[in-house]
Amino acid sequence: MPQNNNICVCQVLHGIVGGGSEQVVLNYCSRMPDIHFDLLYQYEPNPQILERFNEAGINCIQIPDKLHHPLKHLWTMFRIFRKGRYDVVHSHLDWYMNSYVCFLAMLAGIKKRIAHHHQAYTSDCHPGLRAGISLSFKKVLCSILRIPCKLFATHWLACGEAAAINGWGKSAVKKGKVTILPNAIDPERFKFCEIARREIRAKYGIAEDDFVVGHVGRFFPEKNHKFIIELFSEYSRHHRHCKLLLVGNGPLQAEIQNLVNQKGLGDKVIFAGLKKNVVGFYCAMDVLLLSSTREAFPMTLVEAQYNGLPCVVSAAVPRETAITDNVFPLPIDDVKPWCEKLSSLSVACDRENPKIKSEWFDVRKCYKMLESLYQIP
Template sequence: MPQPVRILHVLGGLDAGGAESFAMNLYRAMDRRYVQFDFIKHTPRACLFEPEIARLGGRVFVCPRYTGKNHFAYLRWWKDFFASHPEYKVIHSHVRSTAALYLPVAKRYGLVTIAHSHSTSNGSGAAAMVKDLMQLPIRREAEYLFACSDEAGAWLYGKGALQRPNYRRISNGIDLARFAFDGETRARMRAELGIPDGALVLGHIGRFTRPKNHVWLVELFAAWNKHHPESRLLLVGDGELREDVCRQCETLGLTDKVLMPGAHTDTENYYQAMDVFVFPSLWEGLPVSVVEAQANGLPCLISEVITPEVRVTDLVQALPTDALAHWLEKLADCRCREQGALTPAQYKGLQPFDMTWVAQDLQTFYREQYEKAGR
């Protein structure tokens, strides 16, 4: 049997972020007899998904983080990498800030280049402006322009790109069965987390970064908990703002009410412990966690800035983050809802996010591009 084609994915890290979760969900669903993934990360730190990648047969390479001062050394690293790894014919980039630097190098070495947009903003401030400028050439340098939503595609590549033949919207697919509601797992997880019987659990899964808006989420929970002191807030994830959120919880007297178990690869178990999924992001591409929460049957309260493409069932309500009272009203409605199996209509709405179909489509695409590059 011939060896599988190896596709090179480029990310900032390999922890439980949106782009990383998409890449890993896709990797798990691939038929690895035919397509294998390898990864380049921009951090020397050991990351959450690396043990699983090794078990699945993938390799991880460490690229130096771009600082500006190491511009030529950064380019040289990529030239040396491609020169010493001729086995790669396709590169799939999930990084925006420096993709315009390494994609041209990849093209010179004969690789098919794919850019993938997972967001709709770089934030604000000087650093964001630099990133905005650095990512502009991507629309010219990448042969294929992927995006998790049309909003994410228009933001990174321009609205005109949505009509180009090399543009593709790729759903943030998941294993629907993996996230289905399970009463036994729910009971076990709530016991392990020390959640009181009958307590309403507000849940969130995501990295502790500014776009996820954890500070506002804790303020929402504080307002809710005043009248429902038995309730709990479950924040699954890690990131640079975690300690800030811990201090905020301490100041508000919520330390024993806010559960922060860290980053986990078995997130399906943590959805089971929740009663409502709360996701007040400041900006997003298309958050896969909201899709996962719907697959679990959870009512989802999300900020209205998040693309409507994620609202595939009647479980989702989009609200403005400047109307705290409105969120509290909707939380009260969620108390009356029993969690359980999805309705046929809800399951049908989730079908476009079935990773089985997404993986089959991309597996064919990868193999076609590999053959094309090898001619």
């Protein structure tokens, strides 16, 4: 707790591993130097990402994780809430787990409790629900699970319309009870840079005339890396001078690496790992692929557009994130249309001034929305 009279906010995340929710917190909080931020997280952090939070002046506190130490997890969180004397608790746990965070904050006497929904699960892919359960039952169950969130949270947030409907229901959205807070970025950080392009390409042995297909994302099922490998395997059969650049890490990485080797693509696919700064990698690419099976709000897509990259995306990606005419949605049931689209593109270095149609995702324009929400009445 700071020694001055500044507003004190406690952010709650699952972990600090390079996910979108973490980046949202970092982008917004770093714009509010007059507010003191603590951040609670559970799982072993990625040192590079944790360093970025520390550099932004956000005090990060690791607590026992809920899977292995559920009671200790709850007690530690409650104790921190009670001793911290926070003005606001802002929870970013999905699958309706914001409810228990807001409940503990309420018990600790915190008056402003924000539940923030970042995912747009469909009824057939909600985590924790078995595949054998009927669709109608899943819908009813999801509606029931929204109730404690609505009871214990004083403010309902979502990153986009799809996540708002999924997290809070159509009726709540229609009545204006949900605040849409975009996953905004600082456009200046993602400007195209020819020097960065040459440096990254030289580091990974990418020739000047190589067409680089890129992807930035964690190796999780919903990111659909298998589709990317199948697509690139087909594309590379007809295009000799090409590389696939994968930025990120995750539990499925070894499986994807094995698939790459099975298809004989080892010399064409680059596993760059998780990076603290991805700007140079966008610059090195010639197209970004986003073949996700579900997406509430892909920040990588916004970042890539500000970098001037053409983006070929799945139909699951919300249309609201297309802020240029350089986004091309395609179905993920066949790789052929994707190959055809890639074949229509070329190595492009001159992309310094992308035509942005909306400033909705510019954090410099919209951080005031969240700052005003944090204000003490």
